[in-house]
Amino acid sequence: MRRAFLGEFEEIVLLVVAACPSEAYGVTIWEDVQQQTGRSITMSAVHATLYRLEEKGFLSSVMGGATAERGGRRKRFFTLTNAGVRALQDIQEVRARLWQAIPPGKFQLT
Amino acid sequence: MKAAPPRWADRLLELFLEPHLLEDVQGDLYEVFSRRVGEVEPGRARREYALAALNYLSPFFLRRKPKYELQASQPLLSLTMLRNYLKIAFRTLAHNKAYSIINVVGLSIGLGAAMLILLYTKDEVSYDRFHRNTDQIYRIVLRTYTAAGVPEGQGGNTGAVQGPKFKAGVPDIRSFVRYREHRNDLKLGNEIVSQSVFYADTSFFNLFSFPLIHGNPVTALQKPQSVVLSEEMAAKAFGTTDALGKILFLKDSYNSESPFKPYTVTAVARKAPQNSSIKFDIVMPYYDKEGNNDETDWFSTFQNTFVLLRPGSDLRAVEARMNRVYQADAREQMKMVAEKYGLTQKRVYALQPLTDMHLNPDLPADNGLVDNSNPMFSYILSGIALFILLIACINFVNLTIARSLKRAKEIGVRKVVGGGRSQLILQFLGESYLLSFGAFALALVLVQLVLPTFNQVSNKALALSYLFDFRLVTAYLSLFFLTGLLAGFYPALVLSGFNPVETLYSRFRFSGKNYLQKSLVVLQFSLASFLIIATLTVTSQFNYLTSKDLGYDDRNLITVVKSNLTRPEAKLLREQLVNNPAIAGMAAKNQGRWGTVAKINGETQIEFTYETVDEAYLPMLKIPILKGRNFSPDFPSDSSQSVIVNESFVKKAGWKNPIGQQVNFWYNNNEKYRIIGVVKDYHFLPLNEEIRPQLFTMRPGNSFGMAYIKIKPGTETASLNHIEAVYKKLFPINPYAYKFKDEDNRQSYEAVEKWRQIMLFGAVLTIFISAIGLFGLATLSAERRFKEIGIRKVLGASVSSIVRLLSSDFLKLVGGSFVLAFPVAWYALNRWLENFPYRIDQSAWTFLGAAGIALLIALFTVSFQAVRAAVSNPVKSLKAE
Numbered sequence: 002m003r004r005a006f007l008g009e010f011e012e013i014v015l016l017v018v019a020a021c022p023s024e025a026y027g028v029t030i031w032e033d034v035q036q037q038t039g040r041s042i043t044m045s046a047v048h049a050t051l052y053r054l055e056e057k058g059f060l061s062s063v064m065g066g067a068t069a070e071r072g073g074r075r076k077r078f079f080t081l082t083n084a085g086v087r088a089l090q091d092i093q094e095v096r097a098r099l100w101q102a103i104p105p106g107k108f109q110l111t
Numbered sequence: 112m113k114a115a116p117p118r119w120a121d122r123l124l125e126l127f128l129e130p131h132l133l134e135d136v137q138g139d140l141y142e143v144f145s146r147r148v149g150e151v152e153p154g155r156a157r158r159e160y161a162l163a164a165l166n167y168l169s170p171f172f173l174r175r176k177p178k179y180e181l182q183a184s185q186p187l188l189s190l191t192m193l194r195n196y197l198k199i200a201f202r203t204l205a206h207n208k209a210y211s212i213i214n215v216v217g218l219s220i221g222l223g224a225a226m227l228i229l230l231y232t233k234d235e236v237s238y239d240r241f242h243r244n245t246d247q248i249y250r251i252v253l254r255t256y257t258a259a260g261v262p263e264g265q266g267g268n269t270g271a272v273q274g275p276k277f278k279a280g281v282p283d284i285r286s287f288v289r290y291r292e293h294r295n296d297l298k299l300g301n302e303i304v305s306q307s308v309f310y311a312d313t314s315f316f317n318l319f320s321f322p323l324i325h326g327n328p329v330t331a332l333q334k335p336q337s338v339v340l341s342e343e344m345a346a347k348a349f350g351t352t353d354a355l356g357k358i359l360f361l362k363d364s365y366n367s368e369s370p371f372k373p374y375t376v377t378a379v380a381r382k383a384p385q386n387s388s389i390k391f392d393i394v395m396p397y398y399d400k401e402g403n404n405d406e407t408d409w410f411s412t413f414q415n416t417f418v419l420l421r422p423g424s425d426l427r428a429v430e431a432r433m434n435r436v437y438q439a440d441a442r443e444q445m446k447m448v449a450e451k452y453g454l455t456q457k458r459v460y461a462l463q464p465l466t467d468m469h470l471n472p473d474l475p476a477d478n479g480l481v482d483n484s485n486p487m488f489s490y491i492l493s494g495i496a497l498f499i500l501l502i503a504c505i506n507f508v509n510l511t512i513a514r515s516l517k518r519a520k521e522i523g524v525r526k527v528v529g530g531g532r533s534q535l536i537l538q539f540l541g542e543s544y545l546l547s548f549g550a551f552a553l554a555l556v557l558v559q560l561v562l563p564t565f566n567q568v569s570n571k572a573l574a575l576s577y578l579f580d581f582r583l584v585t586a587y588l589s590l591f592f593l594t595g596l597l598a599g600f601y602p603a604l605v606l607s608g609f610n611p612v613e614t615l616y617s618r619f620r621f622s623g624k625n626y627l628q629k630s631l632v633v634l635q636f637s638l639a640s641f642l643i644i645a646t647l648t649v650t651s652q653f654n655y656l657t658s659k660d661l662g663y664d665d666r667n668l669i670t671v672v673k674s675n676l677t678r679p680e681a682k683l684l685r686e687q688l689v690n691n692p693a694i695a696g697m698a699a700k701n702q703g704r705w706g707t708v709a710k711i712n713g714e715t716q717i718e719f720t721y722e723t724v725d726e727a728y729l730p731m732l733k734i735p736i737l738k739g740r741n742f743s744p745d746f747p748s749d750s751s752q753s754v755i756v757n758e759s760f761v762k763k764a765g766w767k768n769p770i771g772q773q774v775n776f777w778y779n780n781n782e783k784y785r786i787i788g789v790v791k792d793y794h795f796l797p798l799n800e801e802i803r804p805q806l807f808t809m810r811p812g813n814s815f816g817m818a819y820i821k822i823k824p825g826t827e828t829a830s831l832n833h834i835e836a837v838y839k840k841l842f843p844i845n846p847y848a849y850k851f852k853d854e855d856n857r858q859s860y861e862a863v864e865k866w867r868q869i870m871l872f873g874a875v876l877t878i879f880i881s882a883i884g885l886f887g888l889a890t891l892s893a894e895r896r897f898k899e900i901g902i903r904k905v906l907g908a909s910v911s912s913i914v915r916l917l918s919s920d921f922l923k924l925v926g927g928s929f930v931l932a933f934p935v936a937w938y939a940l941n942r943w944l945e946n947f948p949y950r951i952d953q954s955a956w957t958f959l960g961a962a963g964i965a966l967l968i969a970l971f972t973v974s975f976q977a978v979r980a981a982v983s984n985p986v987k988s989l990k991a992e
Contacts, residue, residue, distance in 0.1 A: 026135070028139045044143065045166035045172070048132075048167070070141060072138065075134060075135065076138060
């Protein structure tokens, strides 16, 4: 399977992980996603997506960085895998092609 | 106080979330919560936390498997599976009949042997425990020390004085019984038989718990001339056990003057239990025996004395008190004995528990007490039983593992459809228990069948009903469980560990070089060849003992006992006997073993065996005279002045020139004798004793007790008829019994014969079980290499080369077992042979012979299968897929 199918929400989460300046883990990703989309999203939805992306091979994770406020529990830091990068690039390309293909004049607010 | 998220929500998460996700999810939730606590009121933060946590209860995050495995929904033992296990077990057993039979038969023989031995040992250790007061009953024993305090010896016998004196002087001794064996002649209708009888104190039936069928235990032995019979004796004498008040005529066998006296039956006792050291047919009051009234002599010992202690007495204190009584009472006598006989030894009395007698070789149950036994027999028998059981278990393990290749597929399928390892272990253990159960049942049948023979060999009267004893049943059950576990656990562990992928793709190889199976076979055959060597050695020692030249001629020699055979009687007997041409001669001799001391070389004391004979004795037995001459009627003074001694006597005395030396019987009015002859040493004692100094006399004061009669070869019937007729005519009131001397001699080696039988029995069984195990392994190995053999044959291998190929593996193992067995056998048998002063040397031939036997049996077993595999048509094996 050359190209993985990515849902809309999955794409956003993947992009957020990619865009995150520091190390990305559950809480930061959740907050960024809400901020970027302006939607109220449950944390479980973000976690489920992250794990699914990891299963699909677009993300990889390492455990680390336990703090007292987490009750001594470690964070799961997510990073993009090569597959993840390629998937985002593919999507970007498809979209760019489609944007280019729009005939002039068709794309106007009425 | 710092706010914390609601615990129930946490619990929920911990219970339901996939374990590997739990940590970071919960950590993230905590992190958000702790931030929110700073922003909003804690109650709200908690609500938010709970809500967020509940969101995780979606299928995505849930555990795929319940936390505690499958157990909740599928118990380890469900009825359906159980039914399946049973069905499969029976099918595999039925499909592999040879295998099943080998396992069941091998195991049942092993179990049967173990059961028999358990019965035997239980009986051995249960001796004398049936008495009500068993724990309080002791036997008075005597230990002697040299003047310097070095232990010299010990003995279980006492005299007449100890019982009454100790009872009087030691308050903790409640009562005592003196128990003395004797022989009486007994009138049974017109016949006179010589019967062993016992004289015992009145308290006999109080102290010991021998139940009486008729009569009162307290008064039975009170009146003189009363007698207690066993039920068997009563039936023999009167035809009924209800013999109370009937009259029995008895007479002292050893005293020709004593007349037959009437005795009234005062009680009839039940037969003494088979595990009793005291077994009697006739018991009479102690004082009815002449010579039992002297209760002063501390220094002669001739009977057993038992005492009953008060419960809770301190044994050491009682013994100390007994010795104080002895020291006080015997002071005069000690002085007298020291002066007269030069006795310097110290004597100390002690108590031996009644239950200790049976298995104590140092203080055995003797002098009227019976059945004393050597604990060695129990140990060796238990060891052999353990060997046999072990070998049977090894068969089981080996065969199950070897055969498991065929079941690898079944195991694979079971695993693929979800069978856990524990279930497989359970299944295979269950199968092994099923087999053990079958073997156990068969073993019970076997024991029942073999018991009569075993009883004969072991001199016991055991019965399977002995089993109904809580401890023995427990022992048997644990034997069963242990066997099942021993035989089944390892195979179960190995089989359940198979990798299903490998087995199902038929890529499965039996892992490794199978060292376990090999070493188990080596162990089996080591045990078997050890026992073969033992059997061979014991047998040749036995043959040596029974065929060794004794130094005299015991062929065609008959002995007849006649107590107090006087000189004229002997002369008359001889004259009447030699009338018959079948009788070659007769010599008279004292009965039993007499030993005494005399002084030689002035003051040196010498101990020797003291034989009273007549002139005919030495020539008739063909005992060579080395120096000097035999007694002769030409020298009338021989009987009062001359003695003959043997070589050992001369050697002990250190004489260069023995003829004419003087032997001084100083305690007999200083009687002095001159040595007139020296005979060659001959084995007058059984061969397990060394030849000791021996002295022959014709002293008129010593009475003869038996006649040696030499008959001509081949005239046994005629001679015996004549001897009996003459004896009955001359001595109508003496019991007549004859023995052939050579048979009598052979009987001395009963113990050796017993060892031989035990070893033979062990060796045959171990070899048999090992062989059937090897047979099973060979069968399976031939099956496994079916194709290989086919290919080899197609490529031109001969039958013999294939047989060699298949057998050599096993023969190598059997050969290897000798390395283990030989040194152990050599050492153990050397130790055993050291018990005999006259013994064979261990020869290499015995070992080679044992090796030959073991190899031959193994070869025979293995080649049977190997030949079958080798001659089979290769087309068949190669076509089959």
